[in-house]
Amino acid sequence: MRRTSNANRTSKTVRTAAVLLAGALALTACGGDGDDGGSGGGESTAPGGTGGELTLPQLDGTTLEVAAVWTGPEQANFKKVLAEFEKRTGAKITFVPAQDPIINFLGSKIAGGAPPDVALLPQPGAIKQAVEKKWATPLGAEALKEVGKNYAQGWQDIGKVDGEQYGVYYKAANKSLIWYNAQVFENAGASEPATWDELLTTARTVYDSGVTPFSIPGADGWPLTDWFENVYLSQAGPEKYDQLARHEIKWTDPSVAKALTTLAEIWGEKDYVAGGADGALQTEFPDSVTQTFTGGDQPKAAMVYEGDFVQVNIGQTDAKIGTDAKVFPFPKVGDTAPVVSGGDAAVILKDSEGAQALATFLASPDAAEIQAKLGGYLSPNKNVDLAAYPNDVQRTIAKALVAAGDDFRFDMSDQAPQAFGGTPGKGEWKDLQDFLKNPSDVAGIQKKLESDAAAAYGN
Numbered sequence: 057m058r059r060t061s062n063a064n065r066t067s068k069t070v071r072t073a074a075v076l077l078a079g080a081l082a083l084t085a086c087g088g089d090g091d092d093g094g095s096g097g098g099e100s101t102a103p104g105g106t107g108g109e110l111t112l113p114q115l116d117g118t119t120l121e122v123a124a125v126w127t128g129p130e131q132a133n134f135k136k137v138l139a140e141f142e143k144r145t146g147a148k149i150t151f152v153p154a155q156d157p158i159i160n161f162l163g164s165k166i167a168g169g170a171p172p173d174v175a176l177l178p179q180p181g182a183i184k185q186a187v188e189k190k191w192a193t194p195l196g197a198e199a200l201k202e203v204g205k206n207y208a209q210g211w212q213d214i215g216k217v218d219g220e221q222y223g224v225y226y227k228a229a230n231k232s233l234i235w236y237n238a239q240v241f242e243n244a245g246a247s248e249p250a251t252w253d254e255l256l257t258t259a260r261t262v263y264d265s266g267v268t269p270f271s272i273p274g275a276d277g278w279p280l281t282d283w284f285e286n287v288y289l290s291q292a293g294p295e296k297y298d299q300l301a302r303h304e305i306k307w308t309d310p311s312v313a314k315a316l317t318t319l320a321e322i323w324g325e326k327d328y329v330a331g332g333a334d335g336a337l338q339t340e341f342p343d344s345v346t347q348t349f350t351g352g353d354q355p356k357a358a359m360v361y362e363g364d365f366v367q368v369n370i371g372q373t374d375a376k377i378g379t380d381a382k383v384f385p386f387p388k389v390g391d392t393a394p395v396v397s398g399g400d401a402a403v404i405l406k407d408s409e410g411a412q413a414l415a416t417f418l419a420s421p422d423a424a425e426i427q428a429k430l431g432g433y434l435s436p437n438k439n440v441d442l443a444a445y446p447n448d449v450q451r452t453i454a455k456a457l458v459a460a461g462d463d464f465r466f467d468m469s470d471q472a473p474q475a476f477g478g479t480p481g482k483g484e485w486k487d488l489q490d491f492l493k494n495p496s497d498v499a500g501i502q503k504k505l506e507s508d509a510a511a512a513y514g515n
Contacts, residue, residue: 277485368432
């Protein structure tokens with residue numbers, strides 16, 4: 057999405073958010089996680105609090121279908137939010153599991169005359185496609201009111217198409233985090249790095265202690281795009297990041313070569329990646345997390361990169377967040393540490409009182425606080441009570457996200473056309489999988505990325 061703020065202001069805000077996050081995580085990494093399902097020692101009120109429960113219409117007899125790609129605990133937790141909406145309104149909701157890419161899934165449902173009422177779309181590009189295909193309906197007055205009250209302008213804008221609000225960013229992600237096995241670090245005498253060079257030193261220290269440094273889910277293309285985006289944002293800067301996101305510069309640009317060469321310092325060290333390249337390409341995201349926090353002080357890897365939502369998968373192990381599983385911000389590669397965000401927006405596909413009411417509910421703190429309490433979830437809603445998050449680590453990540461305000465960098469691949477940035481086995485996902493397999497071929501991968509991008513963007 058095109059950002060309206062100037063690069064200097066954006067760079068300053070990204071730097072501020074990174075400093076906030078680094079300081080907060082430094083404090084919480086040393087203490088207990090307070091993970092008792094309650095508010096722990098967190099802050100008791102959200103900034104600006106809403107001052108009461110949202111009023112919703114009575115919808116007895118109304119049935120709705122909601123589609124999302126979420127699976128496992130993430131899906132189960134979201135269903136509890138939908139259950140609360142049912143309780144308050146009398147409506148009945150069916151969750152429809154969707155496949156990636158969700159635009160293709162929705163296209164099939166619409167062609168068959170059975171679109172869901174609301175879909176959670178994980179890319180701004182997908183929102184734009186849904187509008188262009190005339191599938192989506194703008195938000196009504198009540199939903200707009202709730203969005204305006206609870207979201208910074210930047211989060212509102214990224215849910216708009218041609219100035220009209222279609223998306224409610226119900227769920228966000230801070231994608232600039234590296235999680236680590238605390239016992240492995242302690243045994244190795246390793247410390248949390250603040251720079252890329254320090255990260256390489258930490259990796260060597262961990263490797264010398266007998267544990268593979270990194271777990272990388274190469275079977276899923278999207279985490280590989282996130283690795284690239286963090287390196288690129290920090291190294292090339294926010295202005296170049298925006299240009300590449302809009303395909304205003306080519307993927308053959310020297311800045312891309314520099315970022316890929318930097319990535320290869322880890323991806324190209326076969327001893328640094330659990331299972332080597334072949335093993336990583338067979339490792340799916342959930343397994344990349346759980347294998348980092350199982351096996352005592354001899355897990356398959358010491359570190360795993362990904363967003364705050366990693367906590368859901370850590371929760372499937374015996375590791376405790378803040379004690380056994382700790383986290384540090386993605387180290388700075390250039391002048392500033394990166395802050396990359398992602399998110400899922402609720403979009404109405406079948407306009408009705410029930411669908412508009414659900415969008416209104418999902419835009420409220422009431423809905424977000426239900427899932428916040430369950431862990432592995434982050435809301436960009438600035439009026440969510442921070443005490444709702446189940447541990448200090450999650451609270452500080454949430455606070456840093458809200459503190460970033462209007463200026464943040466949204467996941468680059470999610471801004472791209474789905475064919476390039478959001479389709480398994482194609483485009484950027486496939487190209488970076490090929491690069492993980494052969495990190496020495498920087499120029500070849502650049503040419504492939506540019507070819508695929510040009511075809512998808514139409515330029």
